[in-house]
Amino acid sequence: MRIELQINGEAHEADVWEGESLLFALREQLGFPGSKNACEQGECGSCSVLLDGTLVCSCLVLAAQAEGHEVVTVEGLADDGRLHKVQEAFVAAGAVQCGFCTPGLVVAAADLLKRNVYPSDDDIREALSGNLCRCTGYAKIFDAVRMAAAAL
Amino acid sequence: MSETASPKLELGRVGDSTPRIDGVPKVTGEFAYSSDLQAAGMLWGHTVRSPHAHARIVSIDISEAVGMPGVHAVLTHEDVPGEKRYGLEFADQPVLAYERVRYYGEPVALVAAEHPEQARRAAGRIRVEYEPLEPVVDPERATEQDPLHPDRPTMSHGYRDDPRPNVVRSLLIRHGDPEADGEVTVSGVYEVGIQDQAFLGPESGLAVPDGEGGVDVYVATQWLHVDRDQVAPCLNLKPEQVRIHLAGVGGAFGGREDLSMQLHGALLALHTDRPVKIVYNREESFVGHIHRHPAKIWAEHRSTRDGKLVNVRVRILLDGGAYASSSTAVTSNAASFAVGPYAVDNALIESTCVYTNNPPCGAMRGFGAVQVCFAHEAQMDKLAEALDIDPIELRLLNALGPGGSLPTGQKITGTLPVADVIRRAAELDIPEQEELPRDPMRLPGGSGNTTRGEGVRRGVGFAVGFKNIGYSEGFDDYTAARVRLDADGSAEVHCAAAEVGQGVANVILQVARTELGSSDVVLAPHTTATVDSAGSASASRMTWMAAGAVRDACRAALEERQQNGGKAVDVERIYRHPRTTPLDPETGQITGERAHVAYACAAMRVVAEVDVELGLTRVVWIGTAQDVGKAVNPQAVTGQIEGGTAQGLGLALMEEIQTRDGLITNASFTDYLIPTTLDMPPVVSVLIEEAEPDAPYGVKGVGEPPTVVSTAAVVAALRAATGRELTRVPVKPDDIVGL
Numbered sequence: 072m073r074i075e076l077q078i079n080g081e082a083h084e085a086d087v088w089e090g091e092s093l094l095f096a097l098r099e100q101l102g103f104p105g106s107k108n109a110c111e112q113g114e115c116g117s118c119s120v121l122l123d124g125t126l127v128c129s130c131l132v133l134a135a136q137a138e139g140h141e142v143v144t145v146e147g148l149a150d151d152g153r154l155h156k157v158q159e160a161f162v163a164a165g166a167v168q169c170g171f172c173t174p175g176l177v178v179a180a181a182d183l184l185k186r187n188v189y190p191s192d193d194d195i196r197e198a199l200s201g202n203l204c205r206c207t208g209y210a211k212i213f214d215a216v217r218m219a220a221a222a223l
Numbered sequence: 224m225s226e227t228a229s230p231k232l233e234l235g236r237v238g239d240s241t242p243r244i245d246g247v248p249k250v251t252g253e254f255a256y257s258s259d260l261q262a263a264g265m266l267w268g269h270t271v272r273s274p275h276a277h278a279r280i281v282s283i284d285i286s287e288a289v290g291m292p293g294v295h296a297v298l299t300h301e302d303v304p305g306e307k308r309y310g311l312e313f314a315d316q317p318v319l320a321y322e323r324v325r326y327y328g329e330p331v332a333l334v335a336a337e338h339p340e341q342a343r344r345a346a347g348r349i350r351v352e353y354e355p356l357e358p359v360v361d362p363e364r365a366t367e368q369d370p371l372h373p374d375r376p377t378m379s380h381g382y383r384d385d386p387r388p389n390v391v392r393s394l395l396i397r398h399g400d401p402e403a404d405g406e407v408t409v410s411g412v413y414e415v416g417i418q419d420q421a422f423l424g425p426e427s428g429l430a431v432p433d434g435e436g437g438v439d440v441y442v443a444t445q446w447l448h449v450d451r452d453q454v455a456p457c458l459n460l461k462p463e464q465v466r467i468h469l470a471g472v473g474g475a476f477g478g479r480e481d482l483s484m485q486l487h488g489a490l491l492a493l494h495t496d497r498p499v500k501i502v503y504n505r506e507e508s509f510v511g512h513i514h515r516h517p518a519k520i521w522a523e524h525r526s527t528r529d530g531k532l533v534n535v536r537v538r539i540l541l542d543g544g545a546y547a548s549s550s551t552a553v554t555s556n557a558a559s560f561a562v563g564p565y566a567v568d569n570a571l572i573e574s575t576c577v578y579t580n581n582p583p584c585g586a587m588r589g590f591g592a593v594q595v596c597f598a599h600e601a602q603m604d605k606l607a608e609a610l611d612i613d614p615i616e617l618r619l620l621n622a623l624g625p626g627g628s629l630p631t632g633q634k635i636t637g638t639l640p641v642a643d644v645i646r647r648a649a650e651l652d653i654p655e656q657e658e659l660p661r662d663p664m665r666l667p668g669g670s671g672n673t674t675r676g677e678g679v680r681r682g683v684g685f686a687v688g689f690k691n692i693g694y695s696e697g698f699d700d701y702t703a704a705r706v707r708l709d710a711d712g713s714a715e716v717h718c719a720a721a722e723v724g725q726g727v728a729n730v731i732l733q734v735a736r737t738e739l740g741s742s743d744v745v746l747a748p749h750t751t752a753t754v755d756s757a758g759s760a761s762a763s764r765m766t767w768m769a770a771g772a773v774r775d776a777c778r779a780a781l782e783e784r785q786q787n788g789g790k791a792v793d794v795e796r797i798y799r800h801p802r803t804t805p806l807d808p809e810t811g812q813i814t815g816e817r818a819h820v821a822y823a824c825a826a827m828r829v830v831a832e833v834d835v836e837l838g839l840t841r842v843v844w845i846g847t848a849q850d851v852g853k854a855v856n857p858q859a860v861t862g863q864i865e866g867g868t869a870q871g872l873g874l875a876l877m878e879e880i881q882t883r884d885g886l887i888t889n890a891s892f893t894d895y896l897i898p899t900t901l902d903m904p905p906v907v908s909v910l911i912e913e914a915e916p917d918a919p920y921g922v923k924g925v926g927e928p929p930t931v932v933s934t935a936a937v938v939a940a941l942r943a944a945t946g947r948e949l950t951r952v953p954v955k956p957d958d959i960v961g962l
Contacts, residue, residue, distance in 0.1 A: 088340065104259040105252020107473070109423045110505045114892035117423060145252035154250065162246035165858040168866065169724025170249030171423035171473030177250055193664050196900045203892065205423050205474050206724050208865035209903045211858075 074138040078103060079147025087134040094118045096134035097144060105145040105174045109203070116202030119175035120144045126182045128201075145174035148181055157181045157219040164215035168206035176202045180216050184223055190216070235729070236737040237770075237920050240858035244728050244746070256471035257443035258427035262498035265429070266295055268484070268491045269342035270501070271332040271349050272510060273324035276360070276580040276885025277371075278353035280323060283332060288348040293341035295495045297349065298333040302490065305459030311449065311481050311585070315376040316546040318457050318486050323356070325371055325545035325580055327886045328510025335491040335499050358580035358885040362542040363519070365389040365577040372578060377547050383808040385575075391543045392551040393575040394558045396811030398630035401571035405525030405533035409605040413522065413598040414951040415934075416879035417542070418515040420587050421897050424473015426511045427502040430488030434496075437464030438489045443472040445479045447719045447749065448756035454486050458493065465489070469749035475723035476870070477586030478512040480761055481548050509890035513548045513585030514880060516541040516576065518557070518594035524602045530612045532621050534569040535630075537561040539595065541576040541584070548585030550576045555696060556591030558811065562630055563599035564641040564689040564824050565621040570630040572811070580885040586761055588870060589690065589930040596688035597952060600935035604685075604942070615649045618687055629819075632812045637821045638913045638923075640850050645687050647848035647909050648826035654844050656681050656832075667832050668839035669901050678836030681843075684939025688931040689824035692924045693764040696818050697805045700764070703755030704772035705795040706735070708780040713743040716776075717753050717795075720769040721760040725926060726859040727769055733855055734770045734919075738777035754795065763823065763924020766855060771798035771919040801917050821915055825849040825928035827868070830904075831940035838956025840876060842902070842937060848909040852923030857910065864908045864929045871933025873898045875941075879953050 075084045078101060085100045092111075097103040097120070106129055107117035113128040120129045121143040129142075148155040157180045160166070167173050176199060183190055183198040190198065195216045204212060235241030248254035285297040300307060300321040307321065308314045320331045332349050336342035359368045366387040377391050378384065385393040428442030437460060444450050447467045455465040467485070484501040491499040503511045518541050525534040539557045543550035558574035587593075607614035622641040628634050657665060659676045666676050694700040705717040716735050722728040728746055735744045747753065758768055776796040783792045804815030827847040833840050845868055854860040877896040881889045889895045914921025934952055942949050945959055 088338075090340070098259070103252075104255075107256070107424070108258065108502075108504075109425065109473070110892040112505070112891055112893050115423065145250075149251055154247070158247075158250040161250045162242050165240075165243070165862050167243055167246050167249045168726070168862060169422070169424065169472060169474040170245070170254060171256060173249050174252045193662065197664065197670070199900045201899075203423065203897060203899060205421055205476070205870070205897060206866045207862055208867075208869035208898075208906060209900050210865040210906055211862055212900075 072135060074135060076137045076139065077141040079143055089135065091134045092130050093132040093134045093137050094129040097129060103144045103146055107171050107174055109171060116179060117172050117175040119178045119202065121178065121182065126179060145178055148177065155181055156222045157184065160215040160219035160222065164211045164218055166207060166211040166215035172202060172204040176204065176212060180219065184220055190220060235733050237733050237855050241729050241733060241856050243726060244732060254471050256424050256473050257441065258424060258502045260429040260441055260470060260500060262429060262431055265498040265500055266335040266337060266495060267339040267342045268488055268499045268501035269334045269346045270330050270487060271346045273320065273327060273329040273331055275324055275353050275355050276327045277356045277358040278324050279356060280320060281352040281354050284350040285332065288334065288345040291341065291345040291348060293337035294334060294345045295497065296335040296491055297345065298490055298494060302494065303457060306456040309453040309457055309482065309486065310546065311548050312551060313376040313547045315372055326583055330487065333487050333491055335495050359389065360579055360581055360885050362540055362577050362579055365579050371545065377551055381805050381808060382551065389578040391547055391576040391578055392554045394555055394811055396558050396570060396572040396630050399569035401569060403534040403569040406528045407609055408523060408525045409602060409609050410523040411602055411605060411950060413520045413601060415518045415594045415597055416953055417517040417582065418587060418874050418878050419509060419880055419895060420476040420478030420512065421895065422474030422476055422478055425503040425505060425508040426483035428470060428484050428488055429498055429500045430492035431498045432492045432496050438492055439466045439468060440485050440489055441468045441470040442485055443470055443479060445475050445721050445723060445761055446759035447721065447751045449759065450482060450485050451751050453482055454489055457486055458489055466750065466752045469721055472721065472723040475760065476588045477761060480586045480759060481513055483511050505892060506890045509887055513583045515587035516543065516553055516584040516594065520595060520598040522598050522602050524606050526606055530610050530617050530620050532565055532567040535562045535567050536571045539574040542579055542581055543576045544579055544581045544583035546583045548583055550585060553591040555806065556691065557595050559629060559631060559819065560592045560690060561595045561599065563596065564623045564687060566623045566627045572630060581882055582880060582887060588867060589927050590762065592688060592690040592931045593934060596686065596931045596935045597938065600686040600939060604939055614685060615645060618645050631806060631818055633817050633819065637915050637917055639822050639824060640911055640913050641687065641824050643911055644824050644826040644848040644850055647911065648828050648846060649685065651828060651846035651907055653683060653828065653830050667834040667841040668837060674834060674837060678834045679832050680835050680944040681830065681832050682940045682942065682944025684829045684936050684943055686932045686935035686939055687824065687826040688928065688935065689822050690927050690931050691819040692767060692823055693762055693800055693820040695803055697803055700758055701797050701799045702757045702768035702772040703795055703797050704776040705754045706776040706780040707793045708784055709791045710789055712741050714739055714741065715745050715747050716773060717747045718769055718773060719749050719751060719754050719757040720765050721749060723760050725760065725863065726856060727760065727765045729859065730766050730855050731769050731773050734773045735777055738774055755797065763927045766924060767918050767922050768798060770855065770922055772796060774919050821917060821923065823850050823923045823928050825932045827932045827936035829936040829940040831937065831944055833941055833944040833959060835945055835959060838959040840941060842872060842904045844904050846907040847929060848911055849925065849928055850923065851910045851912060851925050852915040852918060853912055853921040854910055855922055860910060860925050861908045863925045865906045867926060867929030868906050868933040869898050869903050871930045872937050875934045875937035875952050875954060877953050
């Protein structure tokens with residue numbers, strides 16, 4: 072079936088199979104491989120995107136459900152080549168190791184800071200608790216979110 | 224496929240904190256992981272796996288699958304053109320199963336199709352008839368059951384000749400007088416569950432036929448050249464016809480030392496003459512790689528009344544699962560470090576690894592030292608209590624250091640500041656207990672809102688541990704680096720060291736900048752095609768080995784350029800660490816100066832709160848001091864410590880692969896839990912920099928020591944809070960409540 076949707080502010084269309092997830096369509100059909108597939112069960116947050124401004128796991132959304140809606144992926148966070156403050160902070164704080172969880176964490180952290188300009192440490196922990204990272208132990212990710220919050 | 228050299232690193236020489244060279248592409252989503260690769264005309268591969276832990280294969284019927292829509296190839300063991308078996312150290316594992324399957328999830332057949340769903344559906348139409356056999360699942364009984372590998376693939380390699388069936392390796396270390404008596408004796412039995420590496424990026428890669436009978440494989444791996452050396456014989460190709468290129472790696476932790484899709488992708492690509500991509504899902508990943516060995520450890524410590532260790536006797540049983548992988552080295556490591564970083568004149572250590580039909584085990588961060596650290600630190604606390612001595616004092620009294628010896632007879636010739644890491648970790652200030660009531664987010668069990676904290680008890684635990692750096696027991700280990708230095712001073716460095724997230728790419732560039740005195744340095748893609756082997760990104764060896772090779776190649780390039788009047792040069796150099804020799808197969812004693820190259824140690828202090836009514840835990844704070852030699856990139860070093868600590872905490876509190884008759888029952892992130900943001904406390908890291916004399920710039924590996932100690936330290940805190948023995952990890956709520 073054919074779907075039309077907005078991705079990072081631009082109109083896109085794709086021919087998808089009925090059972091196809093939004094994640095698969097983004098990665099394999101629409102040219103947005105930044106969102107990662109790590110669990111396919113909504114447990115790890117590596118595929119996090121914004122669907123009409125709401126943070127979702129794109130592995131749990133059918134591509135067909137995104138018909139007519141607006142999706143923002145990690146590729147859409149930088150503004151005209153200028154990194155988002157969260158992206159800058161992740162690099163500066165050493166919050167990236169293998170980086171497989173990073174796209175999802177960056178999207179989730181940007182979403183947190185949009186809703187909460189001065190997050191407490193508990194706010195940060197809670198907001199990112201749906202994003203698994205196996206490399207960092209999260210300490211430098213917390214540093215990065217605090218750093219980005221201060222810079223925004 | 225396009226491959227470009229890295230962007231220039233603008234900042235940093237050896238000793239500077241430098242931002243990751245791949246940091247920007249990783250935060251923007253542009254970085255290409257092995258699962259992101261595409262090629263024109265690409266097919267999707269799928270692996271058909273055994274639903275049995277142990278069965279005879281009666282027949283395989285592919286006729287229906289071959290005719291399914293979009294299907295281009297269906298392959299079985301009959302289609303393997305070369306060697307039928309491969310292995311990291313011993314070729315005991317079938318490329319595709321024949322005659323019988325030995326573990327749940329063992330690959331039996333392959334499909335390539337236009338769409339992954341077509342491949343999955345065709346896989347469902349392959350009819351494999353199995354005759355189930357009784358699985359060998361109890362490692363304590365494995366040596367009395369029928370052999371899973373009657374040809375005994377790991378015997379006759381210089382190891383002790385152990386005639387019992389299903390022994391992968393057994394090692395006996397006799398040190399001093401193994402019967403020596405002490406005045407006080409404590410004993411215990413400890414168990415460690417099976418842990419998964421749980422890297423976030425599942426196994427994946429792309430195999431591309433070269434049109435001339437060879438193949439290029441782009442894959443997430445830890446050692447490119449050893450992949451090539453296993454793949455080529457099975458394809459009946461020359462090594463140079465198989466080129467392995469590093470694709471973006473989504474974490475490794477030992478789980479990518481063995482092959483996953485490399486051979487299968489190459490087989491399908493050569494059969495179809497099309498590029499073939501294989502991507503495991505999470506469930507497949509749990510059966511698609513080896514795991515940390517589960518262990519049972521019997522320990523007896525004998526000491527004088529004032530706390531000096533007299534004799535330590537330890538028996539270790541490791542479950543290797545169905546295939547050998549790196550089990551022989553894990554067996555030896557567990558034995559070498561069974562006593563912990565303590566000096567003791569007498570010891571008797573027996574370490575045995577057995578084949579079973581449980582999930583295959585091999586390398587995971589800590590490699591044998593994690594399991595024994597959990598046991599020896601529990602024993603040291605038990606001894607301290609029996610003697611009524613402060614546990615830190617007991618550890619200091621027995622601390623190993625330079626000039627001391629391991630039970631293998633090897634003298635510590637390099638640095639090993641055990642007493643120093645103990646003192647520095649012990650003197651860190653711990654946070655005061657937070658008053659009740661408080662936000663449920665900061666209670667054990669998180670925001671479940673099941674209690675107001677009436678049952679919360681606090682405990683402080685401590686542990687120290689150590690591990691070898693580099694490959695041991697006579698392995699001829701080396702790393703190659705190649706430097707192309709142009710007349711204008713710009714340079715390109717080639718090194719096949721796998722960047723798995725640990726930051727070795729930065730290390731290579733920082734060394735090259737330091738040696739060449741120039742910022743104009745780029746790192747070429749990691750591949751087998753342009754440079755000799757770098758060895759494995761494992762055993763906490765890659766920083767040391769890559770730094771040595773790149774340093775030597777840079778110095779040689781500068782010298783050569785000076786001699787030829789400033790013209791461009793291209794030189795390759797091989798770096799080797801000091802030579803090691805095997806252990807004596809009968810006594811477990813060294814046969815030369817050393818069996819291990821060097822060691823690194825760490826000590827850790829943990830504050831935990833335990834709700835003793837609900838059985839829930841919250842680790843509040845962790846402080847650690849680690850022996851790091853020289854920190855090449857201090858930010859990356861603390862990142863390794865924090866991340867390594869989290870993996871040990873996971874083993875202590877939640878991580879275990881569950882099996883029933885050899886079948887994995889929790890192969891998902893819903894059922895196999897790893898620490899989240901709500902589980903990890905702040906980690907305070909103190910870096911002890913004491914230059915290792917044999918290493919370039921005095922470096923040591925830093926990845927493993929935090930994982931070695933954190934499981935032991937976290938459980939020590941839980942024991943202090945609950946007063947229970949807690950002899951098995953992961954500790955479950957039932958263990959805490961005493962059900």
